[in-house]
Amino acid sequence: MAQVTVQQLAEVVGASAERLLTQMKEAGLPHSEAAEAVSDEDKQTLLAHLKQSHGESTDAPRRITLKRKTLSTLRTPGSQGRKAVNVEVRKKRTYVKRAPEELVAEAAEEETEAAAGSAAAEAA
Structure with a gap:
């Protein structure tokens, strides 16, 4: 898949680029500017961090x-x-x-x- 920048991802998600960058920092991702590219792995890491921070368990029912x-x-x-x-x-x-x-x-x-x-x- 094509890599997108932080700014493009923020537009798709509907959040500001600054907020997305702070969330990426909290998730432990190295992004610091809106022009940096975001890989699919980075997106998955960010999604897992956001789910965990909002209280959703990542485990499926046993x-x-x-x-x-x-x-x-x-x-x-x-x-x-x-x-x-x-x-x-x-x-x-x-x-x-x-x-x-x-x-x-x-x-x-x-x-x-x-x-x-x-x-x-x-x-x-």
Whole structure:
């Protein structure tokens, strides 16, 4: 992508160039003049800093629950009286996003189990 200057970014965002420069200083970016170029990485750094300073968490939710409810009708041909029965099936599935260190620990555990299994097979 083409790099833009601080002044152009300020016009796009709708803020003054001076205010944008102070926010960039707070984010730890080296920009000091409105004519300096701003890369996409600098924009992402500034956005992350502004989100954090305004209290928005950068983490996605760790758990998401999906619920599904289906309604079907069973027809009973040989019964007296009521010929159809309504059946409601509810399904609930929860997905948990695991931390990277948990994934590393699990991978190491699987490797040790695989090594122990191959050693037992060689001994037999």
